[in-house]
Amino acid sequence: MLASNASLSGCAELNSALCAGAGEGHPGGGSLRTTLSPTGHLVVAVCLGFIGAFGLLNNLLVLVLFCRYKMLRSPINLLLINISVSDLLVCVLGTPFSFAASTQGRWLIGAEGCVWYGFANSLCIVSLISLAVLSYERYSTMITPTEADSSNYRKTSLGILLSWVYSLLWTLPPLFGWSHYGPEGPGTTCSVDWTAKTANNMSYIICLFVFCLIGPFLVIVYCYGKLLYAIKQVS
Known part of the structure; x- marks a missing residue:
């Protein structure tokens, strides 16, 4: 009873729609209580504003340069554009x-907006998958240099498609009941529920960690390790 009252008092600091979705739909979810002071929220807002503005300008510049200069339009750079x-x-x-x-100091766009935010941010694992594809492309070029073709976009396009499909395969399940997206931390961001101890949620978190972090990381380490070893042998 005491835990229930504490949870409800925490929910009062978020909008009612978000709290209703968290309280009724996901009883195993974590607390929604705001843990940051107004100053803490201000610091977070400043950091997010800087990151958002810098990221927007930097990635737009990359896209503009790629479109403007024909010499940059190579298959390998297309993978970098996918990350951007x-x-x-x-x-x-x-x-x-x-x-x-x-x-x-509170979430503003309701429960559905929270789900959307969690999904959109989780989809950024496309960048990590693209880095893994990029490392494999460099590795395959090293072991089969005679097959390398700087004008062949087929393999690169396939790799880009694979990165998006693979990412969607792991970010869509929470929308259909395998875990869920909800508020996290001080209640001003949303993500996969990292705190719920249910079998449903824990199984998804473990799979996400293994197949979307450890797996791509090992591919990157292996491919660039081989490249560094080859360079060392040559030198």
Whole structure:
């Protein structure tokens, strides 16, 4: 009873729609209580504003340069553009909402907006998958140099498509009941529920960690390790 009252008092600091969704739909979710002071929220808002503005300008500049200079339009650079597009989408579709929430000290766009924010930010794993694809492309070029073709976009396009499909396969399940997206931390951002101890939620977190972090990281380490070893042998 005491725990229930504490949870309800924490929910009062968020909008009623968000609290209703958290309290009724996900009883195993974590607390929604705001843990930051007004000064803390202000500091977070300033950091998010800087990150969002810098990310927006930087990735837009990359896209402009790629479109303007034909010499930059190579398959390998297309993978880098894919990473920029992924980051740009987060800057446009995610960061403004958490920035606005931090300036007010509470989530502002309701439960559905929270789910959208969590999904959009989780989809940024496209960048990590793209880095893994990029490292494999460099590795395959090293072991089969005779097959390398700087004008062949087919393999690169396939890698980009794979990065988005793979990312969607791991970010869509919370929308259909395997774990869920909800508020996190001080209640001004949303993500996968990292705190719920249910089997449903824990199984998703473990799979996400293994297949979307450890897996791509090992691919990157292996491929660049091989490249460094080859360079060392040559030198």
